[in-house]
Amino acid sequence: MSLDDYFHDETYFGDFTYRNSPQAIKRFPFPFPEDDYMYSVNMEPHVPGRKGSVFEHAFDVDEHYVAQMRDRARVLAEDPLRCQSLPHMTLAGWDLLELIMESFARDYPQWFELHKDGNRWHWINRPLGIDDKFTFLDESTLPYGPMEYITRQAQGDFTLQDQRNDNLWIEAGMVTTQADWSVDFDIGMNFHEWHAPVPLAREMGVFDRALKFLLQLQHGAPVRRFNWTMTVDPLLDTSPENYHKWGPSKTTMTRETIGRRQHLRVELQTLFRLPRSNAIAFPIRCYMISFQDLVTQPKWARRLHRVIRDLPEELATYKGFLRNRPLMVEYLSQFDDGKPTSPGWWPEDE
Amino acid sequence: MQTQFDTTMRSRPRYGVLEPRPGLAHLIVADGEGGEAVLALFAQAPELLETARVIYMPGANGTDMTAELEAVKPAQFSRVPSYAAGRQRIVKVLGDAHMGLQVYVTGTEGLMGQVQRDAMEAGLPHDAVQTEHRGSLVRRVQCVHCKGITEHVRTDPFQCGHCGLNLFVRDHYSRRLAAFQGVCVDAEDPGEVPPAVERFK
Amino acid sequence: MSVGATKIPVVVTEVVEVNSLIKRFRFVREDGGEMPGFSGGAHTVVEMDDGGTRRLNAYSLMSDPAERSGYEISVRRDDTGRGGSLFMHRHVKPGMRMLISPPVNLFGLDLRAKKHLLIAGGIGITPFIAQMAQLNALGARFELHYAARDRELGAYMTELSARYGDRVHRYYDVEGQAIDLPALLRGQPLGTHLYVCGPKGMIAWVLGTAGGMGWPKGALHSEEFLAPPVGQPFTAELAVSGITISVGAAQSLLEAIEAAGVEAPYLCRGGACGQCETRVLAAEGELLHHDHWLTDEQKAACGHIMPCVSRFKGARLVIER
Structure with missing residues (x-):
């Protein structure tokens, strides 16, 4: 199969031609292991998972790779503030570049190659047509800073957290596929500050426990968790910056269009301790699936109906879909026959 | 009087009460009613006067305590018309300073946030700067859409002075920008703007 | 280790006598691969089998973090200590196989500094x-x-x-x-x-x-890494595991827990990182706190103990482990 056949040519704004192939639907990371949902830390070791799943490798490169990188370049051209790195985070940027290049070259040798001669590195990215030679740890040999260079070639958002004074400080980030938060505003905040808008979780002590856990995160032992929300139309860049532009889309969804337009948006969040900087890399990979594709998996359809129907109102508000919840529940209820669901989220484990 | 704040939002800054700390030099910046906190600090520790450098600006509400502050005779006293006009002086003091400098800021949130930001840029940890809120509760707000900053915001929602969008004021605060966040209030239903309430006096 | 990282099997390739008290050791990976990169200030925990007693001591990495062919540490001999440094000085020779932990940094540089x-x-x-x-x-x-x-x-x-x-x-x-x-x-x-x-x-x-x-x-x-102090032997009841263990004079409570086959979290083993903090359910006697993790108020309250360095003197100690 040629590169052009595998990687979709599709858009994430305007005419929204984004589609999941049948294989992509099957491997979609459905985030609900049970029929109800409450905010929790739910972290587990990020070890290689089932073959073909989004966990098979440290970083998942899928059929949407080229189109998503094109969308990132479009967003950055409009608003360069979506990528920022405070000066002391450059070393962490190099750590991230090394982590991604080594992982890509190891896990997808048909697409990526990394050749090292000491600090003289040669990087080949076939899907994007990149072939660059540069000196590791020398910013003057790359067209962008190290974090921006590599995250223009990796799906998902990325933030880098410095660790000091028993806290984590978000001090660099590439953020163009976010669930409504602004890296430009949040950069420089500590762990509690940037999570401040999340309802209920603080009272539950979720963040104190999560922080304590992450401060001890070790190199070579990454962890992962899921988060999720809802998006109308497969818009990757649901930024607060552009909220006044995409906000109205929530009001035009109807019974007829919900199956096609309403998307479950899942974030696969992973956390890696970086070696030279002692910073923590936080890749936030976004997956989207339309309701009409999701309900092709009977177990997911039943469970999503129950989760959305029973979600506390604060969370539905925070996640921004309170307005459309009745419509969603009505649509999903058609696919819920009331039968019990099996534990875990794999669609085939019925 | 000191101000009580709702502390449910953890990104919201909290302020204390200025207390004298040992140090090689003392930079004290205040606006408007912050002058009262400066006088209270000197009353508590008159020895600070010998090395204190005070930079004072009248409040946006007209409160001007220049005469009272000059009367206690700090080692250096500068009256500046506004933070913007005084910033060069503040940055110069920080740039020339050695470790051991104590920084005290008191008055409105906008001033405290901006001086704290200057001190951080000069290399001090943010929590090394002592703050005490006095006077007006008007806010400095960044429009998340056009990035324009509006000073002295009194109502919620308010209209962005730069792009004209109607913004509601979140309690979410950025130390780096020294501003609260303003987000379009009628994004989903353009034109449906709730009436403005004077929340910050 | 509690957070999932696996130990690194290494071979000792060099032992250098730096002066009358200090020896330097170099470790390379048994499989010939590169060591993980690390940040200045990081330490590794070296596992020793000292005549049947398992000792785990933390030592700062002193090699160049950019150099990934091996790690180097320096060990100062402590003739009055419990024996970890003596073991390193007397028994560790080139060619010996050992296990070390991946690097952990509790003393990192603040790269914002001017x-x-x-x-x-x-x-x-x-x-x-x-x-x-x-x-x-x-x-x-x-x-x-x-x-x-x-x-x-x-x-x-x-x-x-x-x-x-x-x-x-x-x-x-x-x-x-x-x-x-x-x-x-x-x-x-x-x-x-x-x-x-x-x-x-x-x-x-x-x-x-x-x-x-x-x-x-x-x-x-x-x-400052504390070496666990030598003290009087004592016994401790592990409430979760349902067993009672004896802690020897030259053994730490943490080591005694591990020797009994009970998993316990740790990172620094020197009273600094807080990872091994354990709840005290009953203490008829005196907790001998040696850590600098718990606050003075916490120490006085006797509700927690850091088993890596702290000890007990008295009739009965029950901890949540």
Whole structure:
């Protein structure tokens, strides 16, 4: 199969031609292991998972790779503030570049190659047509800073957290596929500050426990968790910056269009301790699936109906879909026959 | 009087009460009613006067305590018309300073946030700067859409002075920008703007 | 290790006698691969099999973090200690296979600093050797002040001076030289961060002087690993595991828990990181707190213990493990 056949040519704004192939639907990371949902830390070791799943490798490169990188370049051209790195985070940027290049070259040798001669590195990215030679740890040999260079070639958002004074400080980030938060505003905040808008979780002590856990995160032992929300139309860049532009889309969804337009948006969040900087890399990979594709998996359809129907109102508000919840529940209820669901989220484990 | 704040939002800054700390030099910046906190600090520790450098600006509400502050005779006293006009002086003091400098800021949130930001840029940890809120509760707000900053915001929602969008004021605060966040209030239903309430006096 | 990282099987390739008290050890991976990169100030925990007693000691990595072919540590012999350093000195030879932990950093550089002021006493020099290599590569501004008893015990002083020139300031106690700390601290530009590693008394002196001169806490960094102290034997009941264990005189409570086959979390094994904090369910007697993790109030409340360094004297101790 040629590169052009595998990687979709599709858009994430305007005419929204984004589609999941049948294989992509099957491997979609459905985030609900049970029929109800409450905010929790739910972290587990990020070890290689089932073959073909989004966990098979440290970083998942899928059929949407080229189109998503094109969308990132479009967003950055409009608003360069979506990528920022405070000066002391450059070393962490190099750590991230090394982590991604080594992982890509190891896990997808048909697409990526990394050749090292000491600090003289040669990087080949076939899907994007990149072939660059540069000196590791020398910013003057790359067209962008190290974090921006590599995250223009990796799906998902990325933030880098410095660790000091028993806290984590978000001090660099590439953020163009976010669930409504602004890296430009949040950069420089500590762990509690940037999570401040999340309802209920603080009272539950979720963040104190999560922080304590992450401060001890070790190199070579990454962890992962899921988060999720809802998006109308497969818009990757649901930024607060552009909220006044995409906000109205929530009001035009109807019974007829919900199956096609309403998307479950899942974030696969992973956390890696970086070696030279002692910073923590936080890749936030976004997956989207339309309701009409999701309900092709009977177990997911039943469970999503129950989760959305029973979600506390604060969370539905925070996640921004309170307005459309009745419509969603009505649509999903058609696919819920009331039968019990099996534990875990794999669609085939019925 | 000191101000009580709702502390449910953890990104919201909290302020204390200025207390004298040992140090090689003392930079004290205040606006408007912050002058009262400066006088209270000197009353508590008159020895600070010998090395204190005070930079004072009248409040946006007209409160001007220049005469009272000059009367206690700090080692250096500068009256500046506004933070913007005084910033060069503040940055110069920080740039020339050695470790051991104590920084005290008191008055409105906008001033405290901006001086704290200057001190951080000069290399001090943010929590090394002592703050005490006095006077007006008007806010400095960044429009998340056009990035324009509006000073002295009194109502919620308010209209962005730069792009004209109607913004509601979140309690979410950025130390780096020294501003609260303003987000379009009628994004989903353009034109449906709730009436403005004077929340910050 | 509690957070999932696996130990690294290594071979000892070099043992160098640096002076009459200090030996340097070099480890390379058994499988010939590269070591994980690390940040200056990180340590590794070395696992020793000392005649059936399992010892786990943390040592700062002193090799250049950019150099991934191996790790180096320096060990100062403590003739009155529990035996970890004696084991390293007497029994560890080139060719020996050992297990070490991946690096963990509890003494990291604050890379925002406009200048890094490093103050070392004796064997406390080791984390700074790695940090200076990293700072030098980054082009960062730094200055080392390094005090030792005499020229013989001032490990690596000559090499460091040769490498970094007048950025290295040396002081020998027997020659009556001492750091003029107030003068040194007074002249530092705003944005300087201070790091100190050495004997307890030195750390207290440096932090106390700096605090008294108005340095903010956030600009002060220190690291002191405590060796678990020798003490009287005692017994402890592990409530979760439902067993009672005996803690020997030269054994820590943590080591006794591990020897009983019970998993317990840890990172530094020196009373600094907080990872092994354990709830005390009952204590008829006196908790002998030796850590610098719990606050004085927490220590007085007797609700928690750090089993890596702290001990117990009395009739009955029950902990949640």
